[in-house]
């Protein structure tokens with residue numbers, strides 16, 4: 001097959017969002033009794049799963065303080081559940097285990113989950129929380145936990161396997177996925193804001209519609225489309241903040257403890273839910289008992305046979321480099337600059353031991369290979385899903401997105417002319433209008 005000179009739909013990025021959109025567009029054409037062949041092309045400068053989707057921890061949860069995020073996640077969890085095998089999805093559930101400072105926020109999440117029929121259990125009080133956790137892990141010992149939200153749906157999926165599963169679904173319907181094709185810019189007619197063609201390292205491809213699902217590279221596409229680097233943001237109090245950077249990067253700190261993943265099975269020998277703990281209990285080193293922090297900290301972890309151990313992470317840190325100078329490539333573990341730090345390993349393994357005695361003394365088992373990667377965040381740390389030119393839609397998930405398997409599908413429905421209620425709270429003009437999402441007391445910018 002030669003290099004195409006035209007395609008009706010061009011999707012940039014063979015990650016979770018681009019492929020999800022391609023899959024749905026193909027379904028829509030087929031539903032109309034039309035041919036797909038040659039009409040939908042996914043372009044990726046590297047290949048399938050070579051961006052954030054291919055290194056994600058893979059956690060799928062509903063636990064969000066923002067109602068719009070929760071509704072969207074419930075939709076995506078439904079898509080994960082539609083074909084667990086193809087998506088390499090493990091529906092083991094998810095637990096948000098919190099200290100007192102977060103109890104009210106999490107109680108609200110629980111009551112709103114009940115309102116939308118998302119199955120979960122909420123335990124309150126220190127003794128009741130410890131009792132509940134010891135019913136799952138008999139060595140549970142985290143201090144100061146006063147609530148446990150146990151989501152019965154959700155869990156995690158294996159990053160690259162699921163993205164390949166998604167690519168297979170799209171290709172089976174006639175989508176063409178092209179690796180090694182780098183988008184360099186967009187060609188527009190003088191008189192129109194519509195993009196007429198996509199300029200690539202291998203030549204020009206004319207098109208009718210463009211969907212950009214470029215993960216952390218969204219900054220570059222924003223610039224290519226001449227969108228504003230700085231914007232005015234009206235906060236929830238009505239105060240307008242001028243000249244706020246549209247994008248900022250955070251480093252996601254993740255790693256693996258190279259032990260038998262089976263060491264984290266539950267008391268009755270089952271796969272445990274994904275564990276997420278946020279607490280202000282002082283955290284001491286598991287190596288020398290020195291104080292690591294007496295401020296709020298958070299970790300998450302799960303047994304993972306794909307990563308070969310106990311895999312998880314901690315709260316990310318802000319990249320201080322000016323946004324246009326951040327080197328996104330080489331990405332992820334290949335980056336010379338943005339990989340998980342030694343401090344992370346010390347903190348995370350100590351935190352595991354703080355929670356469960358089975359992790360005490362396990363620091364030497366920490367896998368020292370580079371891991372983690374950067375994510376590109378919006379001013380309020382929530383996604384932008386919007387049409388930014390007459391025929392260009394951007395899926396900028398603000399690093400929430402591996403779990404959002406359904407978002408590309410919803411975007412594809414919008415491109416086909418059906419506006420989606422679930423996407424409306426994520427339009428770009430919310431910053432100007434002051435329609436921001438509420439924020440919680442969590443130490444993570446994504447909760």
Ligand SMILES: Cc1cc2nc3c(=O)[nH]c(=O)nc-3n(C[C@H](O)[C@H](O)[C@H](O)COP(=O)(O)OP(=O)(O)OC[C@H]3O[C@@H](n4cnc5c(N)ncnc54)[C@H](O)[C@@H]3O)c2cc1C
Pocket residue numbers: 012013014015016017018043044045046047048049050051052053054055056057058059060181182183184213214215216217252253254372373374375395397398399400401402403404
């Ligand atoms: C370490 C880490 C752990 C994470 N863990 C989780 C998690 O557990 N759960 C969760 O929900 N989210 C998680 N995330 C966030 C999640 O991975 C991302 O939000 C999501 O994968 C982004 O998907 P995407 O399709 O937008 O982008 P990506 O998967 O990054 O795909 C973008 C693609 O665009 C391609 N591309 C870039 N520029 C060009 C160009 N000029 N021309 C052509 N192609 C181009 C890239 O090669 C890449 O393949 C994590 C992120 C990181 C970094």
